[in-house]
Amino acid sequence: MRELAEARDNHRKREDLSRGRRGLLMVNTGNGKGKTTAALGLMLRAHGRGLRVRLFQFLKHENARFGEHRALDALGIPHQGLGDGFTWRSRDLDNTAALAQHGWELARAAILSGEHDLVVLDEFTYPLKYGWVPWAEVQATLQARDPLLHVVITGRDALPELIACADTVSEVQPVKHAYQAGIGAQAGIEH
Numbered sequence: 001m002r003e004l005a006e007a008r009d010n011h012r013k014r015e016d017l018s019r020g021r022r023g024l025l026m027v028n029t030g031n032g033k034g035k036t037t038a039a040l041g042l043m044l045r046a047h048g049r050g051l052r053v054r055l056f057q058f059l060k061h062e063n064a065r066f067g068e069h070r071a072l073d074a075l076g077i078p079h080q081g082l083g084d085g086f087t088w089r090s091r092d093l094d095n096t097a098a099l100a101q102h103g104w105e106l107a108r109a110a111i112l113s114g115e116h117d118l119v120v121l122d123e124f125t126y127p128l129k130y131g132w133v134p135w136a137e138v139q140a141t142l143q144a145r146d147p148l149l150h151v152v153i154t155g156r157d158a159l160p161e162l163i164a165c166a167d168t169v170s171e172v173q174p175v176k177h178a179y180q181a182g183i184g185a186q187a188g189i190e191h
Helices: 002-009 011-018 035-048 067-075 093-113 125-129 135-144 160-165
Strands: 025-029 053-057 079-081 118-122 150-154 168-171
Touching: 025 035, 025 160, 035 053, 035 067, 035 118, 035 150, 053 093, 067 079, 093 118, 093 125, 093 135, 135 160
Parallel strands: 025 150, 025 168, 053 079, 053 118, 118 150
Antiparallel strands: none
């Protein structure tokens, strides 16, 4: 852990990793399982290389303690739940929209701060799809970010405009899922 912290804080090592590179916009979308899991794996890889990473989750609430949160805490990786659960279960969509807008302001500040090498906006396609966060503002922020900052956006139904400006888009499609056989979500696998 000490070695990772030293690498993260050592500017020279960060320069070595970034030489000849540029920040990428990556989108994990589709109806299959694994979009967030892939983003978390990328965060783990980046953290292991000493990059400064940050996670914003737009559906998970601020007190969520799923497996990934426990692991991120143990690794010292900052993360923040910004939502009130799944939007389709919301009892107050105005509040859900306000949480998404507030969350975007926090994420936007982090993207523009220059303090990170990788920022993940998990389940961010939903606030974009529902119009709670204006695409034009997101696009302007992405264009204004540090040229070395990587951004990952996850969630179903990514806007065509987001797909068009992304460098890498992965579409996760279901082939078979245990839920279809009546097997519920399991700790350590789905949460």
